Amino acid sequence: YLGDGSSFSWSEFTYSYGLYYNKEFGEITHEWIKEDPRYAVTFGEARSPETWQEERKDDIPVKLYHRGRVEGLNDKYTSYNFRYAELYIMKAELLALTNPSDISGALAELNKMRATYTDPVLPAITGVSTHEQLMDEIFKEYVVTLIMENESPWFAAVRIEHEGRPWIYTLKPDVNFSTNQYCWPIPDDEIKAHSNKIDQNPGLE
Known part of the structure; x- marks a missing residue:
């Protein structure tokens, strides 16, 4: 990261492009999301990620949407490692x-x-x-x-x-x-190699 957002510009653009132009999550899941009380916080209006296009759309997942090289080169984006x-x-x-x-x-x-x-x-x-x-x-x-x-x-x-x-x-x-096309976050070999129970951290439920 160079400090001016230049090294992020392309990745932020492609990420934002997908969220802006393919904002539907499917009929079932989108209905769940819109009925959830958090919808008003996590979704809202956003500008197109295209530099030449100034249109705005509603119902964009602003919780994750990156304004990128258009409006927010130096935005501090929310990154969820594990909540x-x-x-x-x-x-x-x-x-x-x-x-x-x-x-x-x-x-x-x-x-x-x-x-x-x-x-x-x-x-x-x-x-x-x-x-x-x-x-x-x-x-x-x-x-x-x-x-x-x-x-x-x-x-x-x-x-x-x-x-x-x-x-x-x-x-x-x-x-x-096909199950052969599934992608898992942890390789099967690692799962099989770590089958022993792990004790919980003290003080956590």
Whole structure:
């Protein structure tokens, strides 16, 4: 980084271009996002990333949108390495998979996150009585809480099942997916090599 934004200009432009011109997240997930109380904070109006085009559009994920070489060469962009919110969602998923009958235990982790690590504070998720409903709520939380952070919703979409197969097949019914095409954040060899339980840090729930 040279200090004037020049080394970021191309990457910021292409990233912004994608978010501006391909802003739909799919019918199901976009409906979830627009119904979420955080929508007014994470989405809004933004200018085109093209230097010659001054149009503006609404419904842009401004939480992630980079103004880049047009309006914000020196912007300090929000970068999400790993948030506590994601840890709670992951814990809920882990509890749901290891003890499917304990619906309230896994749901408690989602509601703890919604009450503690969101602004505005979100109401508790209720009305979940089956394991299938629980997994759907966990996947939905990956989408509405994280949106595109670290591509976490993508990994959840190929990991969490809905109606007997991964969510990605419901979200993208016109695309042919193969498990050989899945990309995971951690190589299989590394997962197999580190199968021992890791103790939690003292003081953390």
